[in-house]
Each structure stands twice: as structure tokens, then as C-alpha cells.
Amino acid sequence: MSVAEDILLSAWVTGLLALTTTAVLLLVSPPLAWWIAQTRSRWRPLVEAFVALPLVLPPTVLGFYLLLALAPGGPFGAIAQALGGAPLAFTFTGLVIGSIIYSLPFVTGPLSAAYRTTDGQLLEAAASLGASPTTRFLRLVLPLHRKALVAAGVLGFAHTVGEFGIVLMIGGNIPGETRVLSIALFDRVEMLDYAGAHAIAALLLAFAVIVLTFTYRWLRT
Amino acid sequence: MGGGQGRVMRPTPGHLVVAVVALVCGAASSAAPLRIAVASNFQHAFETVRTSLDAPADPTYGSTGLLYAQIMQGRTFDAFLSADRERPLKLVAQGRAFGPQVYARGSLVLLVNEDSPGPHWLTTDRRVALANPQTAPYGRAARQALDALGASPRLINGLNVAQAFHFAASGAANGAFVALAQVTAQGIAEKRYWLLPDRLHAPIEQVAVVMHGEREAEAQAWLAQLLGRDAQSLIGSAGYRVSGDVAGVDDSRD
Numbered sequence: 489m490s491v492a493e494d495i496l497l498s499a500w501v502t503g504l505l506a507l508t509t510t511a512v513l514l515l516v517s518p519p520l521a522w523w524i525a526q527t528r529s530r531w532r533p534l535v536e537a538f539v540a541l542p543l544v545l546p547p548t549v550l551g552f553y554l555l556l557a558l559a560p561g562g563p564f565g566a567i568a569q570a571l572g573g574a575p576l577a578f579t580f581t582g583l584v585i586g587s588i589i590y591s592l593p594f595v596t597g598p599l600s601a602a603y604r605t606t607d608g609q610l611l612e613a614a615a616s617l618g619a620s621p622t623t624r625f626l627r628l629v630l631p632l633h634r635k636a637l638v639a640a641g642v643l644g645f646a647h648t649v650g651e652f653g654i655v656l657m658i659g660g661n662i663p664g665e666t667r668v669l670s671i672a673l674f675d676r677v678e679m680l681d682y683a684g685a686h687a688i689a690a691l692l693l694a695f696a697v698i699v700l701t702f703t704y705r706w707l708r709t
Numbered sequence: 710m711g712g713g714q715g716r717v718m719r720p721t722p723g724h725l726v727v728a729v730v731a732l733v734c735g736a737a738s739s740a741a742p743l744r745i746a747v748a749s750n751f752q753h754a755f756e757t758v759r760t761s762l763d764a765p766a767d768p769t770y771g772s773t774g775l776l777y778a779q780i781m782q783g784r785t786f787d788a789f790l791s792a793d794r795e796r797p798l799k800l801v802a803q804g805r806a807f808g809p810q811v812y813a814r815g816s817l818v819l820l821v822n823e824d825s826p827g828p829h830w831l832t833t834d835r836r837v838a839l840a841n842p843q844t845a846p847y848g849r850a851a852r853q854a855l856d857a858l859g860a861s862p863r864l865i866n867g868l869n870v871a872q873a874f875h876f877a878a879s880g881a882a883n884g885a886f887v888a889l890a891q892v893t894a895q896g897i898a899e900k901r902y903w904l905l906p907d908r909l910h911a912p913i914e915q916v917a918v919v920m921h922g923e924r925e926a927e928a929q930a931w932l933a934q935l936l937g938r939d940a941q942s943l944i945g946s947a948g949y950r951v952s953g954d955v956a957g958v959d960d961s962r963d
Contacts, residue, residue: 559881577881578836578865660865660876661841667866678774678844678868680781 489663491676491684497664498672499691505580505668506648509587513595513644516588518637521599522625525606540593550589551657558582558658578660583668586654595644602636603629635707642703646696742767743928744785746776748792748915749871750815750847753894754947755790758940764931772869774844780805780920787928790917793846797918806918807925812935813949815913816889817850818902820877826884826903831860838865838876838885845869850910851886857909890948915949 489497524536542550557564558576564585565575576582606629614624630637652670659666661675669688676685742765747755749770759766769776773792780786780800790812791797800806819826819837831837840848847870855861865882867873870891877885878895892902917935919928934940 555879555881559879561880565881575836575881578876656868658881660838660867660882662864662866674868675841675843677778678772678841680774680778 491681491687494663494667494672495669495684495688495691498667498669498688501580501664501666502649502668502670505583505587505651506645508584509591509648510595510641510645512584512588513591514637514641517592517595517599517640517644518630519625521596522603522629524596524600525603539596542590543593543597547590547651547653548657550586551654554582554586554589554654555658558585577658578662578666580665582658583655583666586658587648587651590651590654591644591647594647595640598640598643599633599636602633606632639703639707642699646699649692649695743787743924743931744769746771746780746786746789748773748776748790749869750792750888750890751790751813751915752871754813754890754944754949757947758935758943761940761943762931762934764927764934766931772840772845774841785922786920787922787924788917788919788932790915792913792915794914794916797916800918800920804921806920808919808929808932809916810918810932810936811914812917812932813915813944815847815850815915815949817847817854817905817910817913818887818889818892819884819905820874820887820892820897820902821884822877822880822901823883825900828858828860830884830903831855831858831862833861833863835862835883836865837862838867838873838882840870840873840886841866841868846913846915847886847888848873850905850913853910854886854905888948893946893948 524532555577556562559565560569560575568576611624614628655668655671661667661671669692673685673688676688745766745768747768747770749772752770755768773796777796789797797809801809821830824830839851842848842852865876867876870887873885874887874891876882917932919925919932
């Protein structure tokens, strides 16, 4: 495999991983963020803490626990095998699970902050017109904060592209399956292939600058 | 109030400067341990042998490739215990190091979590971890052995033998190609690993060099002791074979 092929294949895996992760997070995060923004439950701080954990914990901590959980003897691995699948460690699916946890606060956080600003009178008006809580969320809250939703999605995508520590711990560096760009970059550095390393680093840097610039510009309009 | 001011000495910026200067001078004095870059497969053996040597040594463990890259980027070490022979010899060729000698010869084993290990164990449905063949000598030896055997299990690439070992130990992989020294260090039962015959891969000669620098004489003496009989016998019981001069290397110093 040539250097260019290696980089392209790793870019493909990275893009697919970020897309899949973002898609799942855009389904999971809005209801979770709405619950956090609205609830008076005494469990809210605990749930918020768990969502925010990846912001604070070294990725290696998550990676270590995930590897044990995804291994054939671990809980996730056992479930996957019971369902007829292969063990999840060192697979693309395993990386998706890791990335969802890792990027969860980057999607849920901005959303719950935005949802907290929802006009209470609007919600009351909708309720008095007979809209159920689900309808209020789907027809009122989601459209009201669609910009926050897009921004959160972009942030989740970009953050997954930049993932390294967890992938290092649970990926196994398999070309075409778990070798993402950040890992390929690390490999190139170890091989003293600085030309290849520069290519990957520049690619990731350009991606981050472009995505963030366009997002900030779009948020202002 | 007043009058309550005792003669307590307060720290001033001047005191701080004195303290910092004292610290820096202390660190630079020859009493400081030698800084040794050590290939991660040798970690356990190094911990065993370091206390038997006269000069204190401060190891930095890492994959040979990463340590080499750090040296090339200007990180200072007094000696480099590599897992291969290519990189130390490159440092010698560049005039950064001298006195290459084999301090240990590695043996490759296949460690397994189930069934009995051997060539037949390497079936396509098994997931076997190995060190990165492109950067790690044990990974390259594993790759050569797989090619020689015509086996093609699913390969999990660890950064180095330490991670390959961890992938198998955690149960996430079915087995791993690791160093005999690692299974020795962990006290793993013999029935769980297979010592690969020498004909399946090129020899794993681990070469040490002294880095040119202010402390090269000290480092040279330290390395000579590492190659001495006592230290070598400790290294031998840690899972390596005995040392010797590097074949084909013009070592004028010897």
C-alpha cells in the first residue's frame, strides 16, 4: 500500500466514523438535552456529570474501560456475541461506540444550553392548545433551535475527526477498518516519514479551520 | 498595632532566583542519573538489572521508532538501548553515537488465550495482536514468521510489543506475538506460549549505543557494565540470549 493510498483509506475511515457517530448523536442528543434543560429531577446533576465526563477524563481512561467492556469477556462484547456478532474490540463498530461516548458532550452540551433559553410562554401556549410534550418538543423546540442543532452536529463531527486516544486504545490500527487519520499520522512520525506526516497533519488542520470558519460565519447570519 | 513584626524572613524574588539556580546546578551535576532511552520490550529486564549497576540510570521507555525520532529531534540521552540494530547504527553513521554492541538477543513467542499454541493455532478466524511491523523489530519478526508459515490470522496492530501483549492479556485479542522476556516477566505458564523457531524470522539483535555528549565517558562505563557477566546473566534469566559484538560493525573503540 502506497503512502497516498494509506492516507486516502484512513481519510475514508475517519469520514465514515465521524458521519456515523454524528448521525447517532443527532438522534440521541436532542431528547437527552431537552430532558436536561427541562427536568426538575434530582438525578439531573448525575446525568449531566456522566454526559460531561469525556470533557474531563483522559481519553485513555475511557479507552481502557471500553477495551475491557468490548472484549469477548466484557459486557458489550458478550452482548454482541450473544446476538451472533463478532467481538467489538478492534472493529469499526467498536470505534463508533467509543466515539459516541467521547463526542456526546460536544453535541448534548450546546443543545441543552440552547434549549434552556426556550420561551416558557410559547410552551404554555402550545400546551393550552392541546400539544403533547412530544409534539411540543418536535414541532416547537427542535425548529426553534435548529441552528444550535446544526452547530452541535458540526462540533460532534469535527471532534470525532480529531479523536486519537480512544482509537489508540481500542482500534488496533487495522487499515480500512480502524486506522483513522490521527493514528496514521502517529505511524508516519514513528516511521520518520515526515512528508507523509505533513500531508496528514495539513489535511486535518485545513479541515478544522474550514469547518469552524464556515460554522461561525453561518451562525452569525 | 505595630510592634508585632518579628524577624521572620520573608521569601523575596531574590531568594527564588537563588533556589532556582541551586536546583538547576544540582540537576546538571554528575550525581544526576544517566538518561537512558530503553526499548519497551526491555523494560522488565532493565528494572531487574539497573540496581546491580554502579551508576544510577533514569530510563525512558518507548518504542524504538519513537525514541529514535525523539533523539533526531534533539532530545538528550546518554545511551540508547534499542530493540533493533538499524536505528543505533544509523545514529553511529550520523556521528551522534558510538560503540554499538548487542546487549540482548530477543526471542519471539506466540502467546494465546485458548487452546494450545503452535503453527496450527494461527487460523483465519483468530485475532492476533503484533507490534507494528513497520516500526517495531518484534512486529517485523512476527510478520516474517507469518509469511514463512503461510498463516493469515486477523492482525491487530499494536504500537509496540507492550501494547500487543496488553491486547491479548485483556482478552480483546485471541493471542499476540510478543517477546519471550514479556511472558517471563509476567510468569506466564509455558503451555500458553510457543517459542518460534529461529528459522522463521531474522534474528532480533538488540543493539545499544553511547550517545555523544558531555557524559559519554560515564555512559560508556555504564554500558560496559551492562555487557559484563553479572548483568548479562540477569538479562539472560529475564528471557534474552547472551550478548556479543555486532557482526559486521566496525567498532574501532573495542
